[in-house]
Amino acid sequence: MKHMFRTWFLSVTSIAALLALAATYAWFTSNRAVSTSVATARSGEETLELQISSRGGSGFQSMDTAAIQQVNQTSATYLMPVSTADLVNFVYVPMTVNGNASTFEEVKEEKYYYHGRVYLRAQGTGWPQGTRMNLYLDQTDGFLGRNTDGKMLSAARLGLMFDGDASTAAILRLTEEELGSKQVYNTVINGKTLGKNQVLSSKNHTVQAVTDPSVSVADYTVSFGSEDIQIPEKALLSMELNKVYTVDVYFYLEGCDPDCSDAIDFQQADLHLAFYGMVEEVTG
Template sequence: MKDTQQGSASRLRFVQVGIVVALFVLLAALGVATYAWFTNNAAVNTNSVSVHSDDSSLVVDLGDAASGSWSSSGDVALSSNSPDPLTLYPVSTFDLNGFAECTHNNDAGEAVHFEQAADGEHFYHGWIDLRARVIGSGAGNATGAVNLYLGDSLVPSDADPELLRAARVGLKFSRAGQVVMTCYFALDGSDGGHRGDHPATRPGLDGYADGMLLGWQNGSLACANDGSEDFNAYLMGSGDSAMRPQNALLTMDQGTDYRLDVYYYIEGTDPDSADYLYGDVGVVHLNLFAVLDGQGA
C-alpha cells in the first residue's frame, strides 16, 4: 500500500517534523599519519513542516530531560564528552556499546593487540533527549505512535569516495535507560567497503574470521559479524507519491522521553588503515522524519 506525504481525511495521519544533526568532518594529512578533525559542536534543529489538523499539531522536543530543558524550535546543541577538535582513529564495534582499537602490530604488519577505545576519544559520540507530543485543543483525542525515519541521505555532499567507504554513522535509541533500537550504517559498502583494504587482523579470538567486527564486551575483546545496514532501507521517499520505507528507526510513544546517541567513526582494525584519507571535507546530515500514525480529534 502506498503512503503519501499529502494531507488526508484522517487528522494527524502524517505529520512531518524535520530534525537535522550536522556533523562536520575535516581530514588532513600530517606527515605519515592522517587525522580526522571533527567538531563536537553538532546541533539539532526542529521545524514543524506539515500539519494535517486545524486544531492540533505534532512537535518533537529536543534537549535534556534530566534538567527539564526542552526546545521545539531553533538549534539545540548535542551533549558530548569528545574533545574539540577531535582526532578520529580507526576503531571497530559491532553494537555501538564497546569500541576496540588496535594498539600494536606484529612484525608482519598484522593487527594483533587491542584495547578498549575510550568513549568519545577517537570517535565522535554525542547525545540528546527527544520526545514527541501533540499540542492544541484536540491533543487529548490524538492517538497512535510516532515513527521515525531518515528524511534525507546520510552521504556527505562532495565527500571523497574513500572517506565514504571508511566512515560509519551509528544511532542508538534508549528509553528509561534501556536500549530499544541500535543501527549503524556504512555510507558506501561497495567493493566490500573500507574493511576490505585492511591489513590482516589476528585478534586471537575463537570463532574470528576475516571480515568480522571487533568490539568490547563484558570487559574483554569480542567479535561478531558485521551488522551494518543500508540507510536507504530507512529513508523516506520524496514527492507526492513517495513510498514509506518498510523499516522505522524508532517507534515512539507520545509524551515519552527517549535518548538518541549519535556516533561517527572510521571502522577499522589497524591504526594505519586510514593513512590514505587526506584533504577531504564533508558534511554529514542526520535528518529525521517523524510520522504520527493515528487519529486526531
C-alpha cells in the same frame, strides 16, 4: 492505519561537521550543531510536530538550531580506528605487528570516537490514546551534504541509540562506495584474518569476531516520488507522543573495515542528519 499525506511531519536535523583524515587519524571540528525546520500537521482537533532540543527532561526547549552536546569528556579532536558491534563496548589496537592488528584493548572513557547527544519529542494533542510516531531518516537535501567526496566515509560509521537502550542501536554505513584495490585486511584474531563483513565484539573482557551489524543508511530512509512516499520496512524508533527521547549520536572509524587504511588522506566531507516522522494511528 497510516495517513500518508494528512499527517506527515518533517524535521531536518543537520550535524555540521568538517571531517579530515590523515592515515588513521581524523579531525572533527568543534562546530557541531543541529537545526530543525518543522512541518506541523493540524487537522481539526489534532496537532502534532516533531521537535528537537539540546536539553532533555524539564529543560526541553524546541528550537530551530540545537547544539549537539558532547557526552564523552575526552578530546574528540583526533579520532582513532575502533571497532564495536553494539555502540556500548568499543575496542582499539594499541599497536600493530608486521602491519597486522592482533592485540586489542577495551576503549576507556570513550576515547578515540565522538559521542554527542540531542533530544526529540513528538508533541501532539487530540490524538487517540496509544497513537505513536514512527521515526525515519530523510535524505531529501542530501544526507551527507554537498562535499561528499571524502573517501574516509567508506570506513566511517554513524551510530544512533535511543534512551540509552542498546536494543535500539542502529549502526549506519554512510556510503556504499569502496576503495577497491586499496582495501586492507589486517585485523587478525585467534590466528584468522577478519573478512569484509566482520567487526569485533567485546564482552567480559573477551574480544571475538562477529558479523558486522551495520546497514546502509538507505534501510531507514524515506524516499519521495512525484505522488507518493516510500516508507522503509523498519523504523528507527516508535515514539510515544509527548515523551522526550534521548538520541545518542556516535561517529567513529570502523577499524575492521578494509577501507580504514592509509589510502585515506586529508579528505573532507560535510555530514548532515535528517529525521522524518509519520503517525501510526491506533485502530480498533
